[in-house]
Amino acid sequence: MKKSFAILCCLMMVLAASSVWGHMLWLNVDNYQPDVDESVQVEIGWGHKFPKDGVIKEGRLKRIYALDPQGHAVPLKQTSVGQYELTVKQNGIYLVFAEIYPGVYTKTTDGHKKQTKKGLKNAIKCVSYDMRAKAVINVGGQGQGLSREVDDLLEIVPLESPDRLKEGDLLPVKVLFQGKPLSHDYLYATYSGFSDASETYAFSTMMNKEGRANIKVLKKGTWLVKVPHKLPYPDLEECDEYFYCTTLTFQVK
Numbered sequence: 001m002k003k004s005f006a007i008l009c010c011l012m013m014v015l016a017a018s019s020v021w022g023h024m025l026w027l028n029v030d031n032y033q034p035d036v037d038e039s040v041q042v043e044i045g046w047g048h049k050f051p052k053d054g055v056i057k058e059g060r061l062k063r064i065y066a067l068d069p070q071g072h073a074v075p076l077k078q079t080s081v082g083q084y085e086l087t088v089k090q091n092g093i094y095l096v097f098a099e100i101y102p103g104v105y106t107k108t109t110d111g112h113k114k115q116t117k118k119g120l121k122n123a124i125k126c127v128s129y130d131m132r133a134k135a136v137i138n139v140g141g142q143g144q145g146l147s148r149e150v151d152d153l154l155e156i157v158p159l160e161s162p163d164r165l166k167e168g169d170l171l172p173v174k175v176l177f178q179g180k181p182l183s184h185d186y187l188y189a190t191y192s193g194f195s196d197a198s199e200t201y202a203f204s205t206m207m208n209k210e211g212r213a214n215i216k217v218l219k220k221g222t223w224l225v226k227v228p229h230k231l232p233y234p235d236l237e238e239c240d241e242y243f244y245c246t247t248l249t250f251q252v253k
Contacts, residue, residue, distance in 0.1 A: 023054075025099070025131040025245070026133045027042055027044065028044075028222075028249065029041070029137060029249065032250060033137075034137065035139065039088075040088060040137060041083065042083075042084045043083055044064075044098060048199050051222060061082075061101075062099050063098070066086055067094065067095045067145065068092070069139075074094070092139055092143070093136060093144060093148075095137075095150075097133070099132040100132075102129060102130040103129060104116055105127055105129070106123050107124045108122045116238045126238070126239035126241075127241055127242075129243045129244075130154070130244050130245070131246070132155075132245070133247045136162060138161060138163045143161040146159075154175075155175070155177075155246060157175070160172055163251070166252070167217055170216060172213075172214050173187070173213055174212050175207050175212075175213070177244070181211025186207075186227075186228075187205055187215070188225070188226045188228075189215045189226070190223070203216055221252065223252060224248070225247065227245070229243075229245070230244075231244075
């Protein structure tokens with residue numbers, strides 16, 4: 001009976017995760033554990049299916065940068081559309097951040113419009129969105145700089161270095177919104193190869209009142225954690241809701 005209940009709960013979490021809104025932004029890294037002086041390739045992930053889906057359009061990305069283990073900003077070199085290169089110069093954690101330009105869209109009976117619903121007679125729903133991404137790169141197996149908070153709008157902060165985890169372990173994380181713990185909201189996680197279906201995740205849980213949650217590492221490999229957060233728009237005649245979304249990618253060997 002207990003086993004059946006556990007399976008049912010897992011199915012419900014996956015189904016809930018699959019209904020989360022639309023596109024997301026993430027970062028694919030070709031080597032999450034490089035050595036000093038190695039160059040790491042960082043790809044902008046965009047769409048519904050991790051790790052590969054669509055290609056982000058030129059001009060959509062607002063910025064991409066890295067922080068070295070001391071918290072100093074490090075630029076990335078663009079090699080092509082959606083492709084960047086980072087050369088790591090010291091041991092410790094490099095955090096790579098990216099965000100797209102925020103925007104607004106309205107679903108109408110004639111399709112999607114890149115505007116608020118003001119002036120649209122056939123508007124169904126309007127969303128104002130903001131999407132961000134972060135990746136954890138561990139150079140030399142050192143954990144310095146891992147749990148740094150950067151006062152981002154919506155941020156997932158890992159509290160243990162992923163390279164120290166193995167299959168079956170728990171990864172503790174903290175989620176912040178506008179610098180404060182995001183409590184009682186859902187977090188979704190999956191690994192590369194889990195499913196080819198859009199918006200389908202291997203794991204889901206709710207953050208506690210301190211904004212903390214434990215992610216079950218079901219399998220070794222490359223992982224993505226996603227936190228979507230919605231708030232009502234203050235002027236409902238203009239738009240319906242704010243949609244914030246951030247992701248975190250890392251590797252468990």
